[in-house]
Amino acid sequence: MSREQLVVERARRAFQTGMSKPLKFRVHQLKNLHRFITERRKDIADAVKKDLNKTEHSTELFETLGLEGEIDVAVERLAEWAAPRPVEKSLLTILDEVYIQPEPLGVVLIIGAWNYPWAVTLQPLVAAIAAGNAAVVKPSEVSSHSAKVMEELLPLYLDKELYPVVCGGVSETQELLRQRFDHIFYTGNSTVGKLVMEAAARHLTPVTLELGGKSPCYIDKDVDLRVACRRITWGKFVNCGQTCIAPDYILCEPSIQNRVVEGIRQTLLEFYGPDPKSSPDYGRIINQRHFNHVMALLDGYTAALGGQSDSSQRYIAPTVVKDVPPHARLMQEEIFGPLLPIVTVSDIDDAIHFISEREKPLAIYVFSSNKKVIKRMLAETTSGGVTVNDVMMHYTLNSLPFGGVGQSGTGRYHGKHTFDQLSHHRACLVKSLGMEEVNMVWYPPQNHQKARRVRLTMRTPLVDFSRKTYIWAVTATVFAFGLLVTLTAILLIAGGLNCTCWRVWQIWR
Template sequence: MDDREFSELRELLEKQQTYRLRRSVPSVKERKQTLLQLKRMLVDHEKAWVEAIVSDMRRPTFEAFSFEVALLLNEIEYVCKSLASWTKPERSRQFKFGYIEMIRTKRSPYGTVLIISPWNYPLQLALMPAISAIAAGNRCVIKPSEYAPATSKLLRELVSLTFPPEILTVVTGDRDTAKQLTALPFDMIFFTGSQETGKAVSQQAAKQLTPVLLELGGKNPCIMDETGFSPEAVREIVWGKFLNAGQTCIAPDTLFVHESVYESTLSEISAALSEFYGEMPKESKDYARICHAGHFQKLLRLLAQGKARIGGAYDADDLYIAPTVLTDIQSGSPLLEEEIFGPVLPVIAYRDLESLLDQGTIQRDALVAYLFSKNKQHIRLVGSYMRSTTLSVNQVIHHGANPRVAFGGVGRSGHGAYHGKAGFLAFGYEKTDYRAYRFLHVSDKYSPYTDQDMRIVRRFRKWLL
C-alpha cells in the first residue's frame, strides 16, 4: 500500500466514524436490511464465489459451497431471526430510601471494526465476523488474505458494488497493508490467523487501547478411548481431519487412541481414506491442495518427524501432500508442539486416560477438544482438564457450523468468541441509562458523618445504596 492508498484509507475510516457520529446507531430494521443485502450478494453470485474459492484452494466444489457460502447464509438467516430479541433493552426498577432508581441497559456498537481474515476459508472467515459486527450496529473494513487472490478480488469488487464504503469496504494487500491498517485508530480489531501474527496485532492495538478479538487455532486433541471406537467414529475423524486437506482451524490435530483399539483404528483409518479418496488421492476431485508454498514447506518438515504408516507422498509442483498418518512420534518432536494445519495425522497410543492427561502432551487451551467415548467419567475428566471453550463428544467440526454455539479460543488459541448471539455481544459493549426520581431528601449521606449516620447505614444499607 503506497502513501496515497494509505491516505485514502485513513480518510475512509474518518468518513465511517463521522458517518456514525452524525447518525444514530442503526436500527434493527437497518441492520437486517444490510444483512439481507449481504445474503443477496452471496446468492446472486454463488457460482462466482465457488469458482474463486476452488481457484484459490483447489478444493472440491461441494466443500467450497458447504463450508463457505452455505454457512454464511445459515448465519445471516439465524441472526436476522434473532436480532430483535437480542437488541431489546433490559429494564429494572428499585426503590431506595428517598428515591426510585430506574436502570435501562442495551448493547452499543464499538463503531468501525477492522477484520483481518486468513486464507484457509477465505470467504467464510472474512464475512462471518462481518455478520456479527453488522448485527451489533458497526461499520466494517475487511482485509482478506493475499494468499487467496481470486476470492479477495471478487470480495472487493462485489462489496464495492453492493454497499456504500461508509457501511462496508474491502482493502486488499499483503502483510505490510495489514500492519498499516492496525496502526489506524479503529474502534475494534478482529483477527483470525496464527499465534505469532496475533501477538503482533495485539501489541499494535495496545498502543491505542483498541479492543481485539483473536481467533488463533491450536493443537486440537482428539481422544478415542476403548469405549469410543467404531468404524463410524473413525470415519468421522478422518473426514474432519482431511477436510480441506487438513487446513481447518478446528480439525483434529493429533489422535490419541487407547492401546486396546490402536491397531483396529489404524486399519479403519486406512479403509476410510480409500473410501473417501480412492487408492490414488492425488487424482481424486474431492481432495484439496496446500494453499501456498511456504505452508507446504512447513508441512514437509513435520512429515519427517514420524513414520508414515499411511501415505507420506508429496509433490511440490502440485502443492500436494497425500493424506498421511504418522506413528512412532518421538518425545519432544515439533509434531507434539506445533499446530499441524495440514493433511498429517499423528496417531499415538495410550494406556490410561488420567496418565495421558498428566503427561502434559495435550494442549489444554486448544480451540476445541474432541473425545470419542461412552464413558461418562472419561467425558467429565477430559471436560475438567481442558481449558478450550468447546468439548465435542463423538462428533467433529459440526459445532463450528452451528450459530447457537459460541466459536472462540482461550489462552494460546485466542480470546473472545463470535457466531450467533456470541458475535452480537462481542462486537459491542453494555451501555446503561441510569435515572433517579427523588421524592425525599436524605442528608445523612453527606459529611460531616455522625455515629447516628453510621447506625442508619448499617440498618438500612440495602435501601440507601
C-alpha cells in the same frame, strides 16, 4: 496520507453521522449481504476453487451456508438483541429505570483468514453490521482470488463508506494496524495474533483473536472405533487439513493404535477412493510455501498411511504417523495440513496429564462410551470448546460461543455472542427528581443511622420485572385465582348438601 488511513477516516466520518445505528438500516444492510451471497454464489465458488481446489458443494457447505444462517438469525433477533436489558434493582433504585443498553463500539477492523476465506471474514462482518458499527474488511492476501472477488463485488451491495474492503499484503495490514480502531477482530495464527495485539495496545483497542493450536483427540479403548475413525477422518482431512479446529493429533492406548490406523484407511477409501489425488472432494495446500512447511514436518518419519505428495499440484495425501514421541517437531506446532500423528498413552490419567501440561487448545475431542471418562476429560482439562464423540460440530451451532482460551485466542463469536462482542454494554440508571428523601442518606452530615440504612438497602436486591418474572407472576395469579374458585365451589356444594340433609331430617322427623 496513506490509502488505508483515508479509508479508515471515511469509515469513521460515516459512522459519526449516525446512519449505521437505526435498526432499519442495519436490517437493510444485512439483507443486502444475504443477497450478495446468493446472487454471487458462482463467483464465490469459482474463487474458492482456484484458491483451495474446493468443489462448489463444499464451498456452499463450509462457507456460505453458515453465513446465510448467521444473517437470518441476526435479522430475526436484532430487535431483541439491541433492546434494553433490565437488571435487578436495590431498594435505593426501586423506583428508577435500571438497564443495560447495547450500543455500537464505532469502527471495527476485521482481518480474515485464508483457509475459509468467506466464512471467517464475513461472519464477524454480520455482527459488526447488526451491532451498528462501521467495519473495515481486510481479507487474507493468501487466498488472493477470494480477496479480489470480495473487493470488487461486496461494495456493490453494502454501503461503501461504512463497510470498505482493503486488499493487500503485509505492508497494507501493518498500515491498517497503525490506525486507531474501536475493536480489532483477527482470525489466524498466534504469531500474527501477537503482532495484532501489540499494535492494538498502542491505542488501547480491544481485540478478538481467533487463533489455533494443537487440538487433541482422545480415543477410549472401549469406543466403537468404526464410527470414531469415520468422524475423525472427516474432520482431519476436510479442506486438506487446513482447519483451525481439526483434530491435530490422536491420543490412544497402544493396544488400539493399529486398529485406529486401519479404521482411517478404510474410511479414506470410502471417502476419496483409492487415489485421493483424483477425488474432486479432496483439496490442495494453499501455496508452495505452506506445502514445503508441511512436508518438512514429515522429515525423519515413515508414514503408516499415506505420505505421497506432488509439489506441482500442492498435493499431500492423507497421512497418518504412528508412535510419535511427545518431543517431536510434529508435536511442537499446529500442523495445519493433512498429517495426523498418533501419540500413545497408558490410560485416561496419562491422556489428561498430556493435554494439561501443554498450551490450552482451541478444541478437545473425546471419543468414549464411558460417562466417567467423558466427565473426567471435561472436568480436568481446559479448551476453547469441546465435542464428545464427534469433531468440530460445536462450531456449527451459533447458540454456542466459539473462541479460544490462552494461546488459542481471546473473545468469542457466533450469533448473539458476536453481537455482544462487538457492542458496548452501557450501564444506564434513570432517576426522577422526586423522592429526594431517599437520596438524603448519601448527603452530609453522615451518621451511624444513615450508614445502617444504606447497608440495608444495598444488600437487599430486588428481582427485575423482566418478561420471565412477568410470566411467573401471571402464572401465580392464575393459579391463586383457580384455587380460590375451587374452594368457593367446594364450600357452596358443602353448603348445599348441608341444607338438603337438614330438610330430609325435618321431613323424616
